[in-house]
Amino acid sequence: MTTNTDRIRVPADAAADHDLISDFVTMSTFGATPAGGVERQAATLADGENRRWLAGWLVERGFTVAYDRIGNMFGLYELVPGAPYVLAGSHLDSQPRGGRYDGAYGVLAAAHAMDRLRDHYLRHPSTARYNLAVVNWFNEEGSRFKPSMQGSGVFTGKIELDSARATTDSEGITVEQALLELDMLGTSDVFTVGDHHLSGGLGVASYAEIHIEQGRELDKAGVVMGVVDSTWGANKYEISVVGSQAHTGATAIADRQDALYGASLAVVALRDLADEYGDELHTSCGQLTVYPNSPVVVAREVRMHLDLRSPSDDLLDEADAALSKAFADIELKADVEIQRKFAHRWKGHTYTPEGVELAGRVIDDLGLSRQNVRTRAGHDSTNMKDVVPTVMLFVPSVDGVSHAENEYTHDKDLISGVDVLTETLARMVEGEIDP
Known part of the structure; x- marks a missing residue:
């Protein structure tokens, strides 16, 4: 030119x-x-x-x-x-x-x-x-x-x-x-x-x-x-996965409310969503903060920052609903509570x-x-x-x-x-x- x-x-x-x-x-x-x-x-x-x-x-x-x-x-x-x-x-x-x-x-x-x-x-x-x-x-x-x-x-x-x-x-x-x-x-x-x-x-x-x-x-x-x-469009979430602090050696697996286990399931659920929707949905977990973050303590809480991104606002709403369902399943499986503390969105x-x-x-x-x-x-x-x-x-x-x-x-x-x-x-x- x-x-x-x-x-x-x-x-x-x-x-x-x-x-x-x-x-x-x-x-x-x-x-x-x-x-x-x-x-x-x-x-x-x-x-x-x-x-x-x-x-x-x-x-x-x-x-x-x-x-x-x-x-x-x-x-x-x-x-x-x-x-x-x-x-x-x-x-x-x-x-x-x-x-x-x-x-x-x-x-x-x-x-x-x-x-x-x-x-x-x-x-x-x-x-x-x-x-x-x-x-x-x-x-x-x-x-x-x-x-x-x-x-x-x-x-x-x-x-x-x-x-x-x-x-x-x-x-x-x-x-x-x-x-x-x-x-x-x-x-x-x-x-x-x-x-x-x-x-x-x-x-x-x-x-x-x-x-x-x-x-x-x-x-x-x-x-x-x-x-x-x-x-x-994008949905960004700040969540807390809340469990109960316990001894990693002495506490039976069945008795644990392991917040880090619940958080790990949430990370996998995000990737599963991306795999399900293909190139039309990007998902990620960019930050985890574990409490108390000790090698011999079952985590009592994990704070996480997650996001969903898509060119389709309708697909983004659909993925948001799917993520909410995944959180409910994780709460039952890991015996934890998932609290949404903040969500920042743009269409x-x-x-x-x-x-x-x-x-x-x-x-x-x-x-x-x-x-x-x-x-x-x-x-x-x-x-x-x-x-x-x-x-x-x-x-x-x-x-x-x-x-x-x-x-x-x-x-x-x-x-x-x-x-x-x-x-x-x-x-x-x-x-x-x-x-």
Whole structure:
């Protein structure tokens, strides 16, 4: 494909591309692991250091940095006084021993794209209709604090603020305490979306996010850009399997109420569901915490985090009912009680059709290959698409690896992604997608 230079507002720049890769290398030092990944779970010291570096980067380029009441971080640049903002970003927090690219690339890409636009609209001020904002969403990963996508969930009114701030990690530290220690907890809302924020704030015109694919479709096809047109639905559960503590040697098998045995049956039941439904259902148990976790004690309780994901909301409801029946059978077989303590859900939905079309035109104009993809993973855009026009872009992830230290995306694809994001945002700033 050839580039349609007549339609491109902000052309590629070799020096800017070099700076992007250099900044990505620098950012990847925060929480770096020996095997080439990062570990900077939400509101940890490493996450705070990365946030401070980004804040300095933004301020140096004329952006104003602000935090809201759940610790979402914004870099604001006003082009049109009083006008709403076009937001772009992702998240800087990672999974334990996670990859360098997941989330972090999207934040840095948004920062570089918005800085290119800042420079462009200083020279062409009359064409801008909206203002610019970079966002780093708090606790997208949900590894230290549950649930995932917490910052964007509060922002969009899907998660209650006080409940989110009171959420504790495994050591009993609350979200509020952790953010206060970093001095990154705002006292008011920066933006208003819908009517759930009562304290007022700036307006949001639209949102864009770019991310590594976390799948193999683009990599296998040799395609440079993915345009996300829809998302799988998901049910995430926090459950407790409750039994009775006892001696592993002295207590007869028939007398045991072994919570770990019950939890093991639940893990198997999840896999059986996946096998039954095939590729249309993904299931997993990502975390178990065993109490008292002693080698000579029958477990009294196991806390678990489970999830079901499917492209079909009806199938997801069916699988949820099947899981409930499996839990009832396990309670009888293992003589335990299974308590559902929390469930976080989102339905499968399409992304803004006008945004999908716009991103496709941009990619064609830049002479890059593309295909539409459906995301199985949740992203902050999953929340944002329900409240403002939203564009979601993917760049290839080699072999589809993600949430692991060997996660990798080629530099040339990172650069192409920023070019596409920059041009897409330029057209959003000029009103090609209106609220």
